[in-house]
Amino acid sequence: MNGRTSPRPAAAEPVPTVDEHGARVQRMFSSIAHGYDRANRWMSLGTDRAWRRRAVAGLLPPGTGPAPKVLDLCAGTLDSTLEIARSHPQATVVAGDFSARMLDEGRKKLSPDDLRRIETVPMDAHAIPLDDGWADAVFCAFGVRNLSDLPRALSEIRRVLRPGGMLTILEFFRPESWISRTVHGLYNRTILPLLGWAATGKLDPYLYLPRSIGAFSRVDEMLDLLRAADLEPAERTPLSLEVAWIVRARRPEVDA
Numbered sequence: 545m546n547g548r549t550s551p552r553p554a555a556a557e558p559v560p561t562v563d564e565h566g567a568r569v570q571r572m573f574s575s576i577a578h579g580y581d582r583a584n585r586w587m588s589l590g591t592d593r594a595w596r597r598r599a600v601a602g603l604l605p606p607g608t609g610p611a612p613k614v615l616d617l618c619a620g621t622l623d624s625t626l627e628i629a630r631s632h633p634q635a636t637v638v639a640g641d642f643s644a645r646m647l648d649e650g651r652k653k654l655s656p657d658d659l660r661r662i663e664t665v666p667m668d669a670h671a672i673p674l675d676d677g678w679a680d681a682v683f684c685a686f687g688v689r690n691l692s693d694l695p696r697a698l699s700e701i702r703r704v705l706r707p708g709g710m711l712t713i714l715e716f717f718r719p720e721s722w723i724s725r726t727v728h729g730l731y732n733r734t735i736l737p738l739l740g741w742a743a744t745g746k747l748d749p750y751l752y753l754p755r756s757i758g759a760f761s762r763v764d765e766m767l768d769l770l771r772a773a774d775l776e777p778a779e780r781t782p783l784s785l786e787v788a789w790i791v792r793a794r795r796p797e798v799d800a
């Protein structure tokens with residue numbers, strides 16, 4: 545693949561993580577890879593598909609050429625990757641995740657045609673094995689909340705984006721209003737862990753999910769982090785009564 549640096553051999557050994565939190569998250573996702581898609585469908589009542597479609601539809605920045613390059617970071621089982629490849633048929637897509645097992649589960653869903661356009665690369669978001677300026681767009685769905693060092697990962701994302709390139713984040717942020725906090729909190733602490741456990745046979749990852757949302761930034765704090773990484777916020781769109789958000793930011797055309 546053009547412009548790529550030293551790919552790691554697929555799934556040979558665990559991708560090194562930056563710290564123990566990363567290693568725990570990596571083990572956790574690998575342990576639920578087999579039931580991850582089922583859990584997502586049940587927990588979101590299928591709305592995660594509509595969220596992904598909407599986030600993916602606007603992922604290319606204006607002025608992108610006819611053969612865009614897209615990195616789907618924290619790609620998991622490739623639901624967003626597939627949406628990107630199918631809605632942008634000229635795009636080359638690299639799907640990166642530090643859980644080789646999640647990527648392997650996703651590869652089962654790829655057709656021979658998908659396999660020609662999508663490359664899965666085990667990688668840690670804090671050390672992305674792509675050249676500077678390789679990507680027209682970076683997409684990250686439900687990934688940034690899990691990262692050990694978000695400022696460091698944002699600086700990596702900025703490095704691999706071309707000037708003018710765009711980052712799209714689809715994420716659950718800490719709810720702002722007390723109404724959303726109460727309603728989301730109730731659902732996330734009761735029904736969600738039960739559905740997650742029924743779909744995967746594991747409870748801990750689905751207790752971690754609401755904890756990680758509660759401990760994460762509010763959407764306005766995320767915008768501050770983006771600015772601090774020299775990425776210019778371009779959009780913040782609430783989805784399904786602020787259950788999830790699309791946040792977009794661009795690498796400036798000219799470095800500060």
Ligand SMILES: C[S@@+](CC[C@H](N)C(=O)[O-])C[C@H]1O[C@@H](n2cnc3c(N)ncnc32)[C@H](O)[C@@H]1O
Nearest residue numbers: 573618619620641642643646668669685686690
């Ligand atoms: C909640 S899943 C989201 C997967 C997919 N994007 C989706 O929307 O279904 C989070 C994914 O992020 C990956 N991940 C978490 N921290 C990571 C890191 N530091 N580097 C690479 N991948 C990471 C996990 O392995 C997991 O597959």
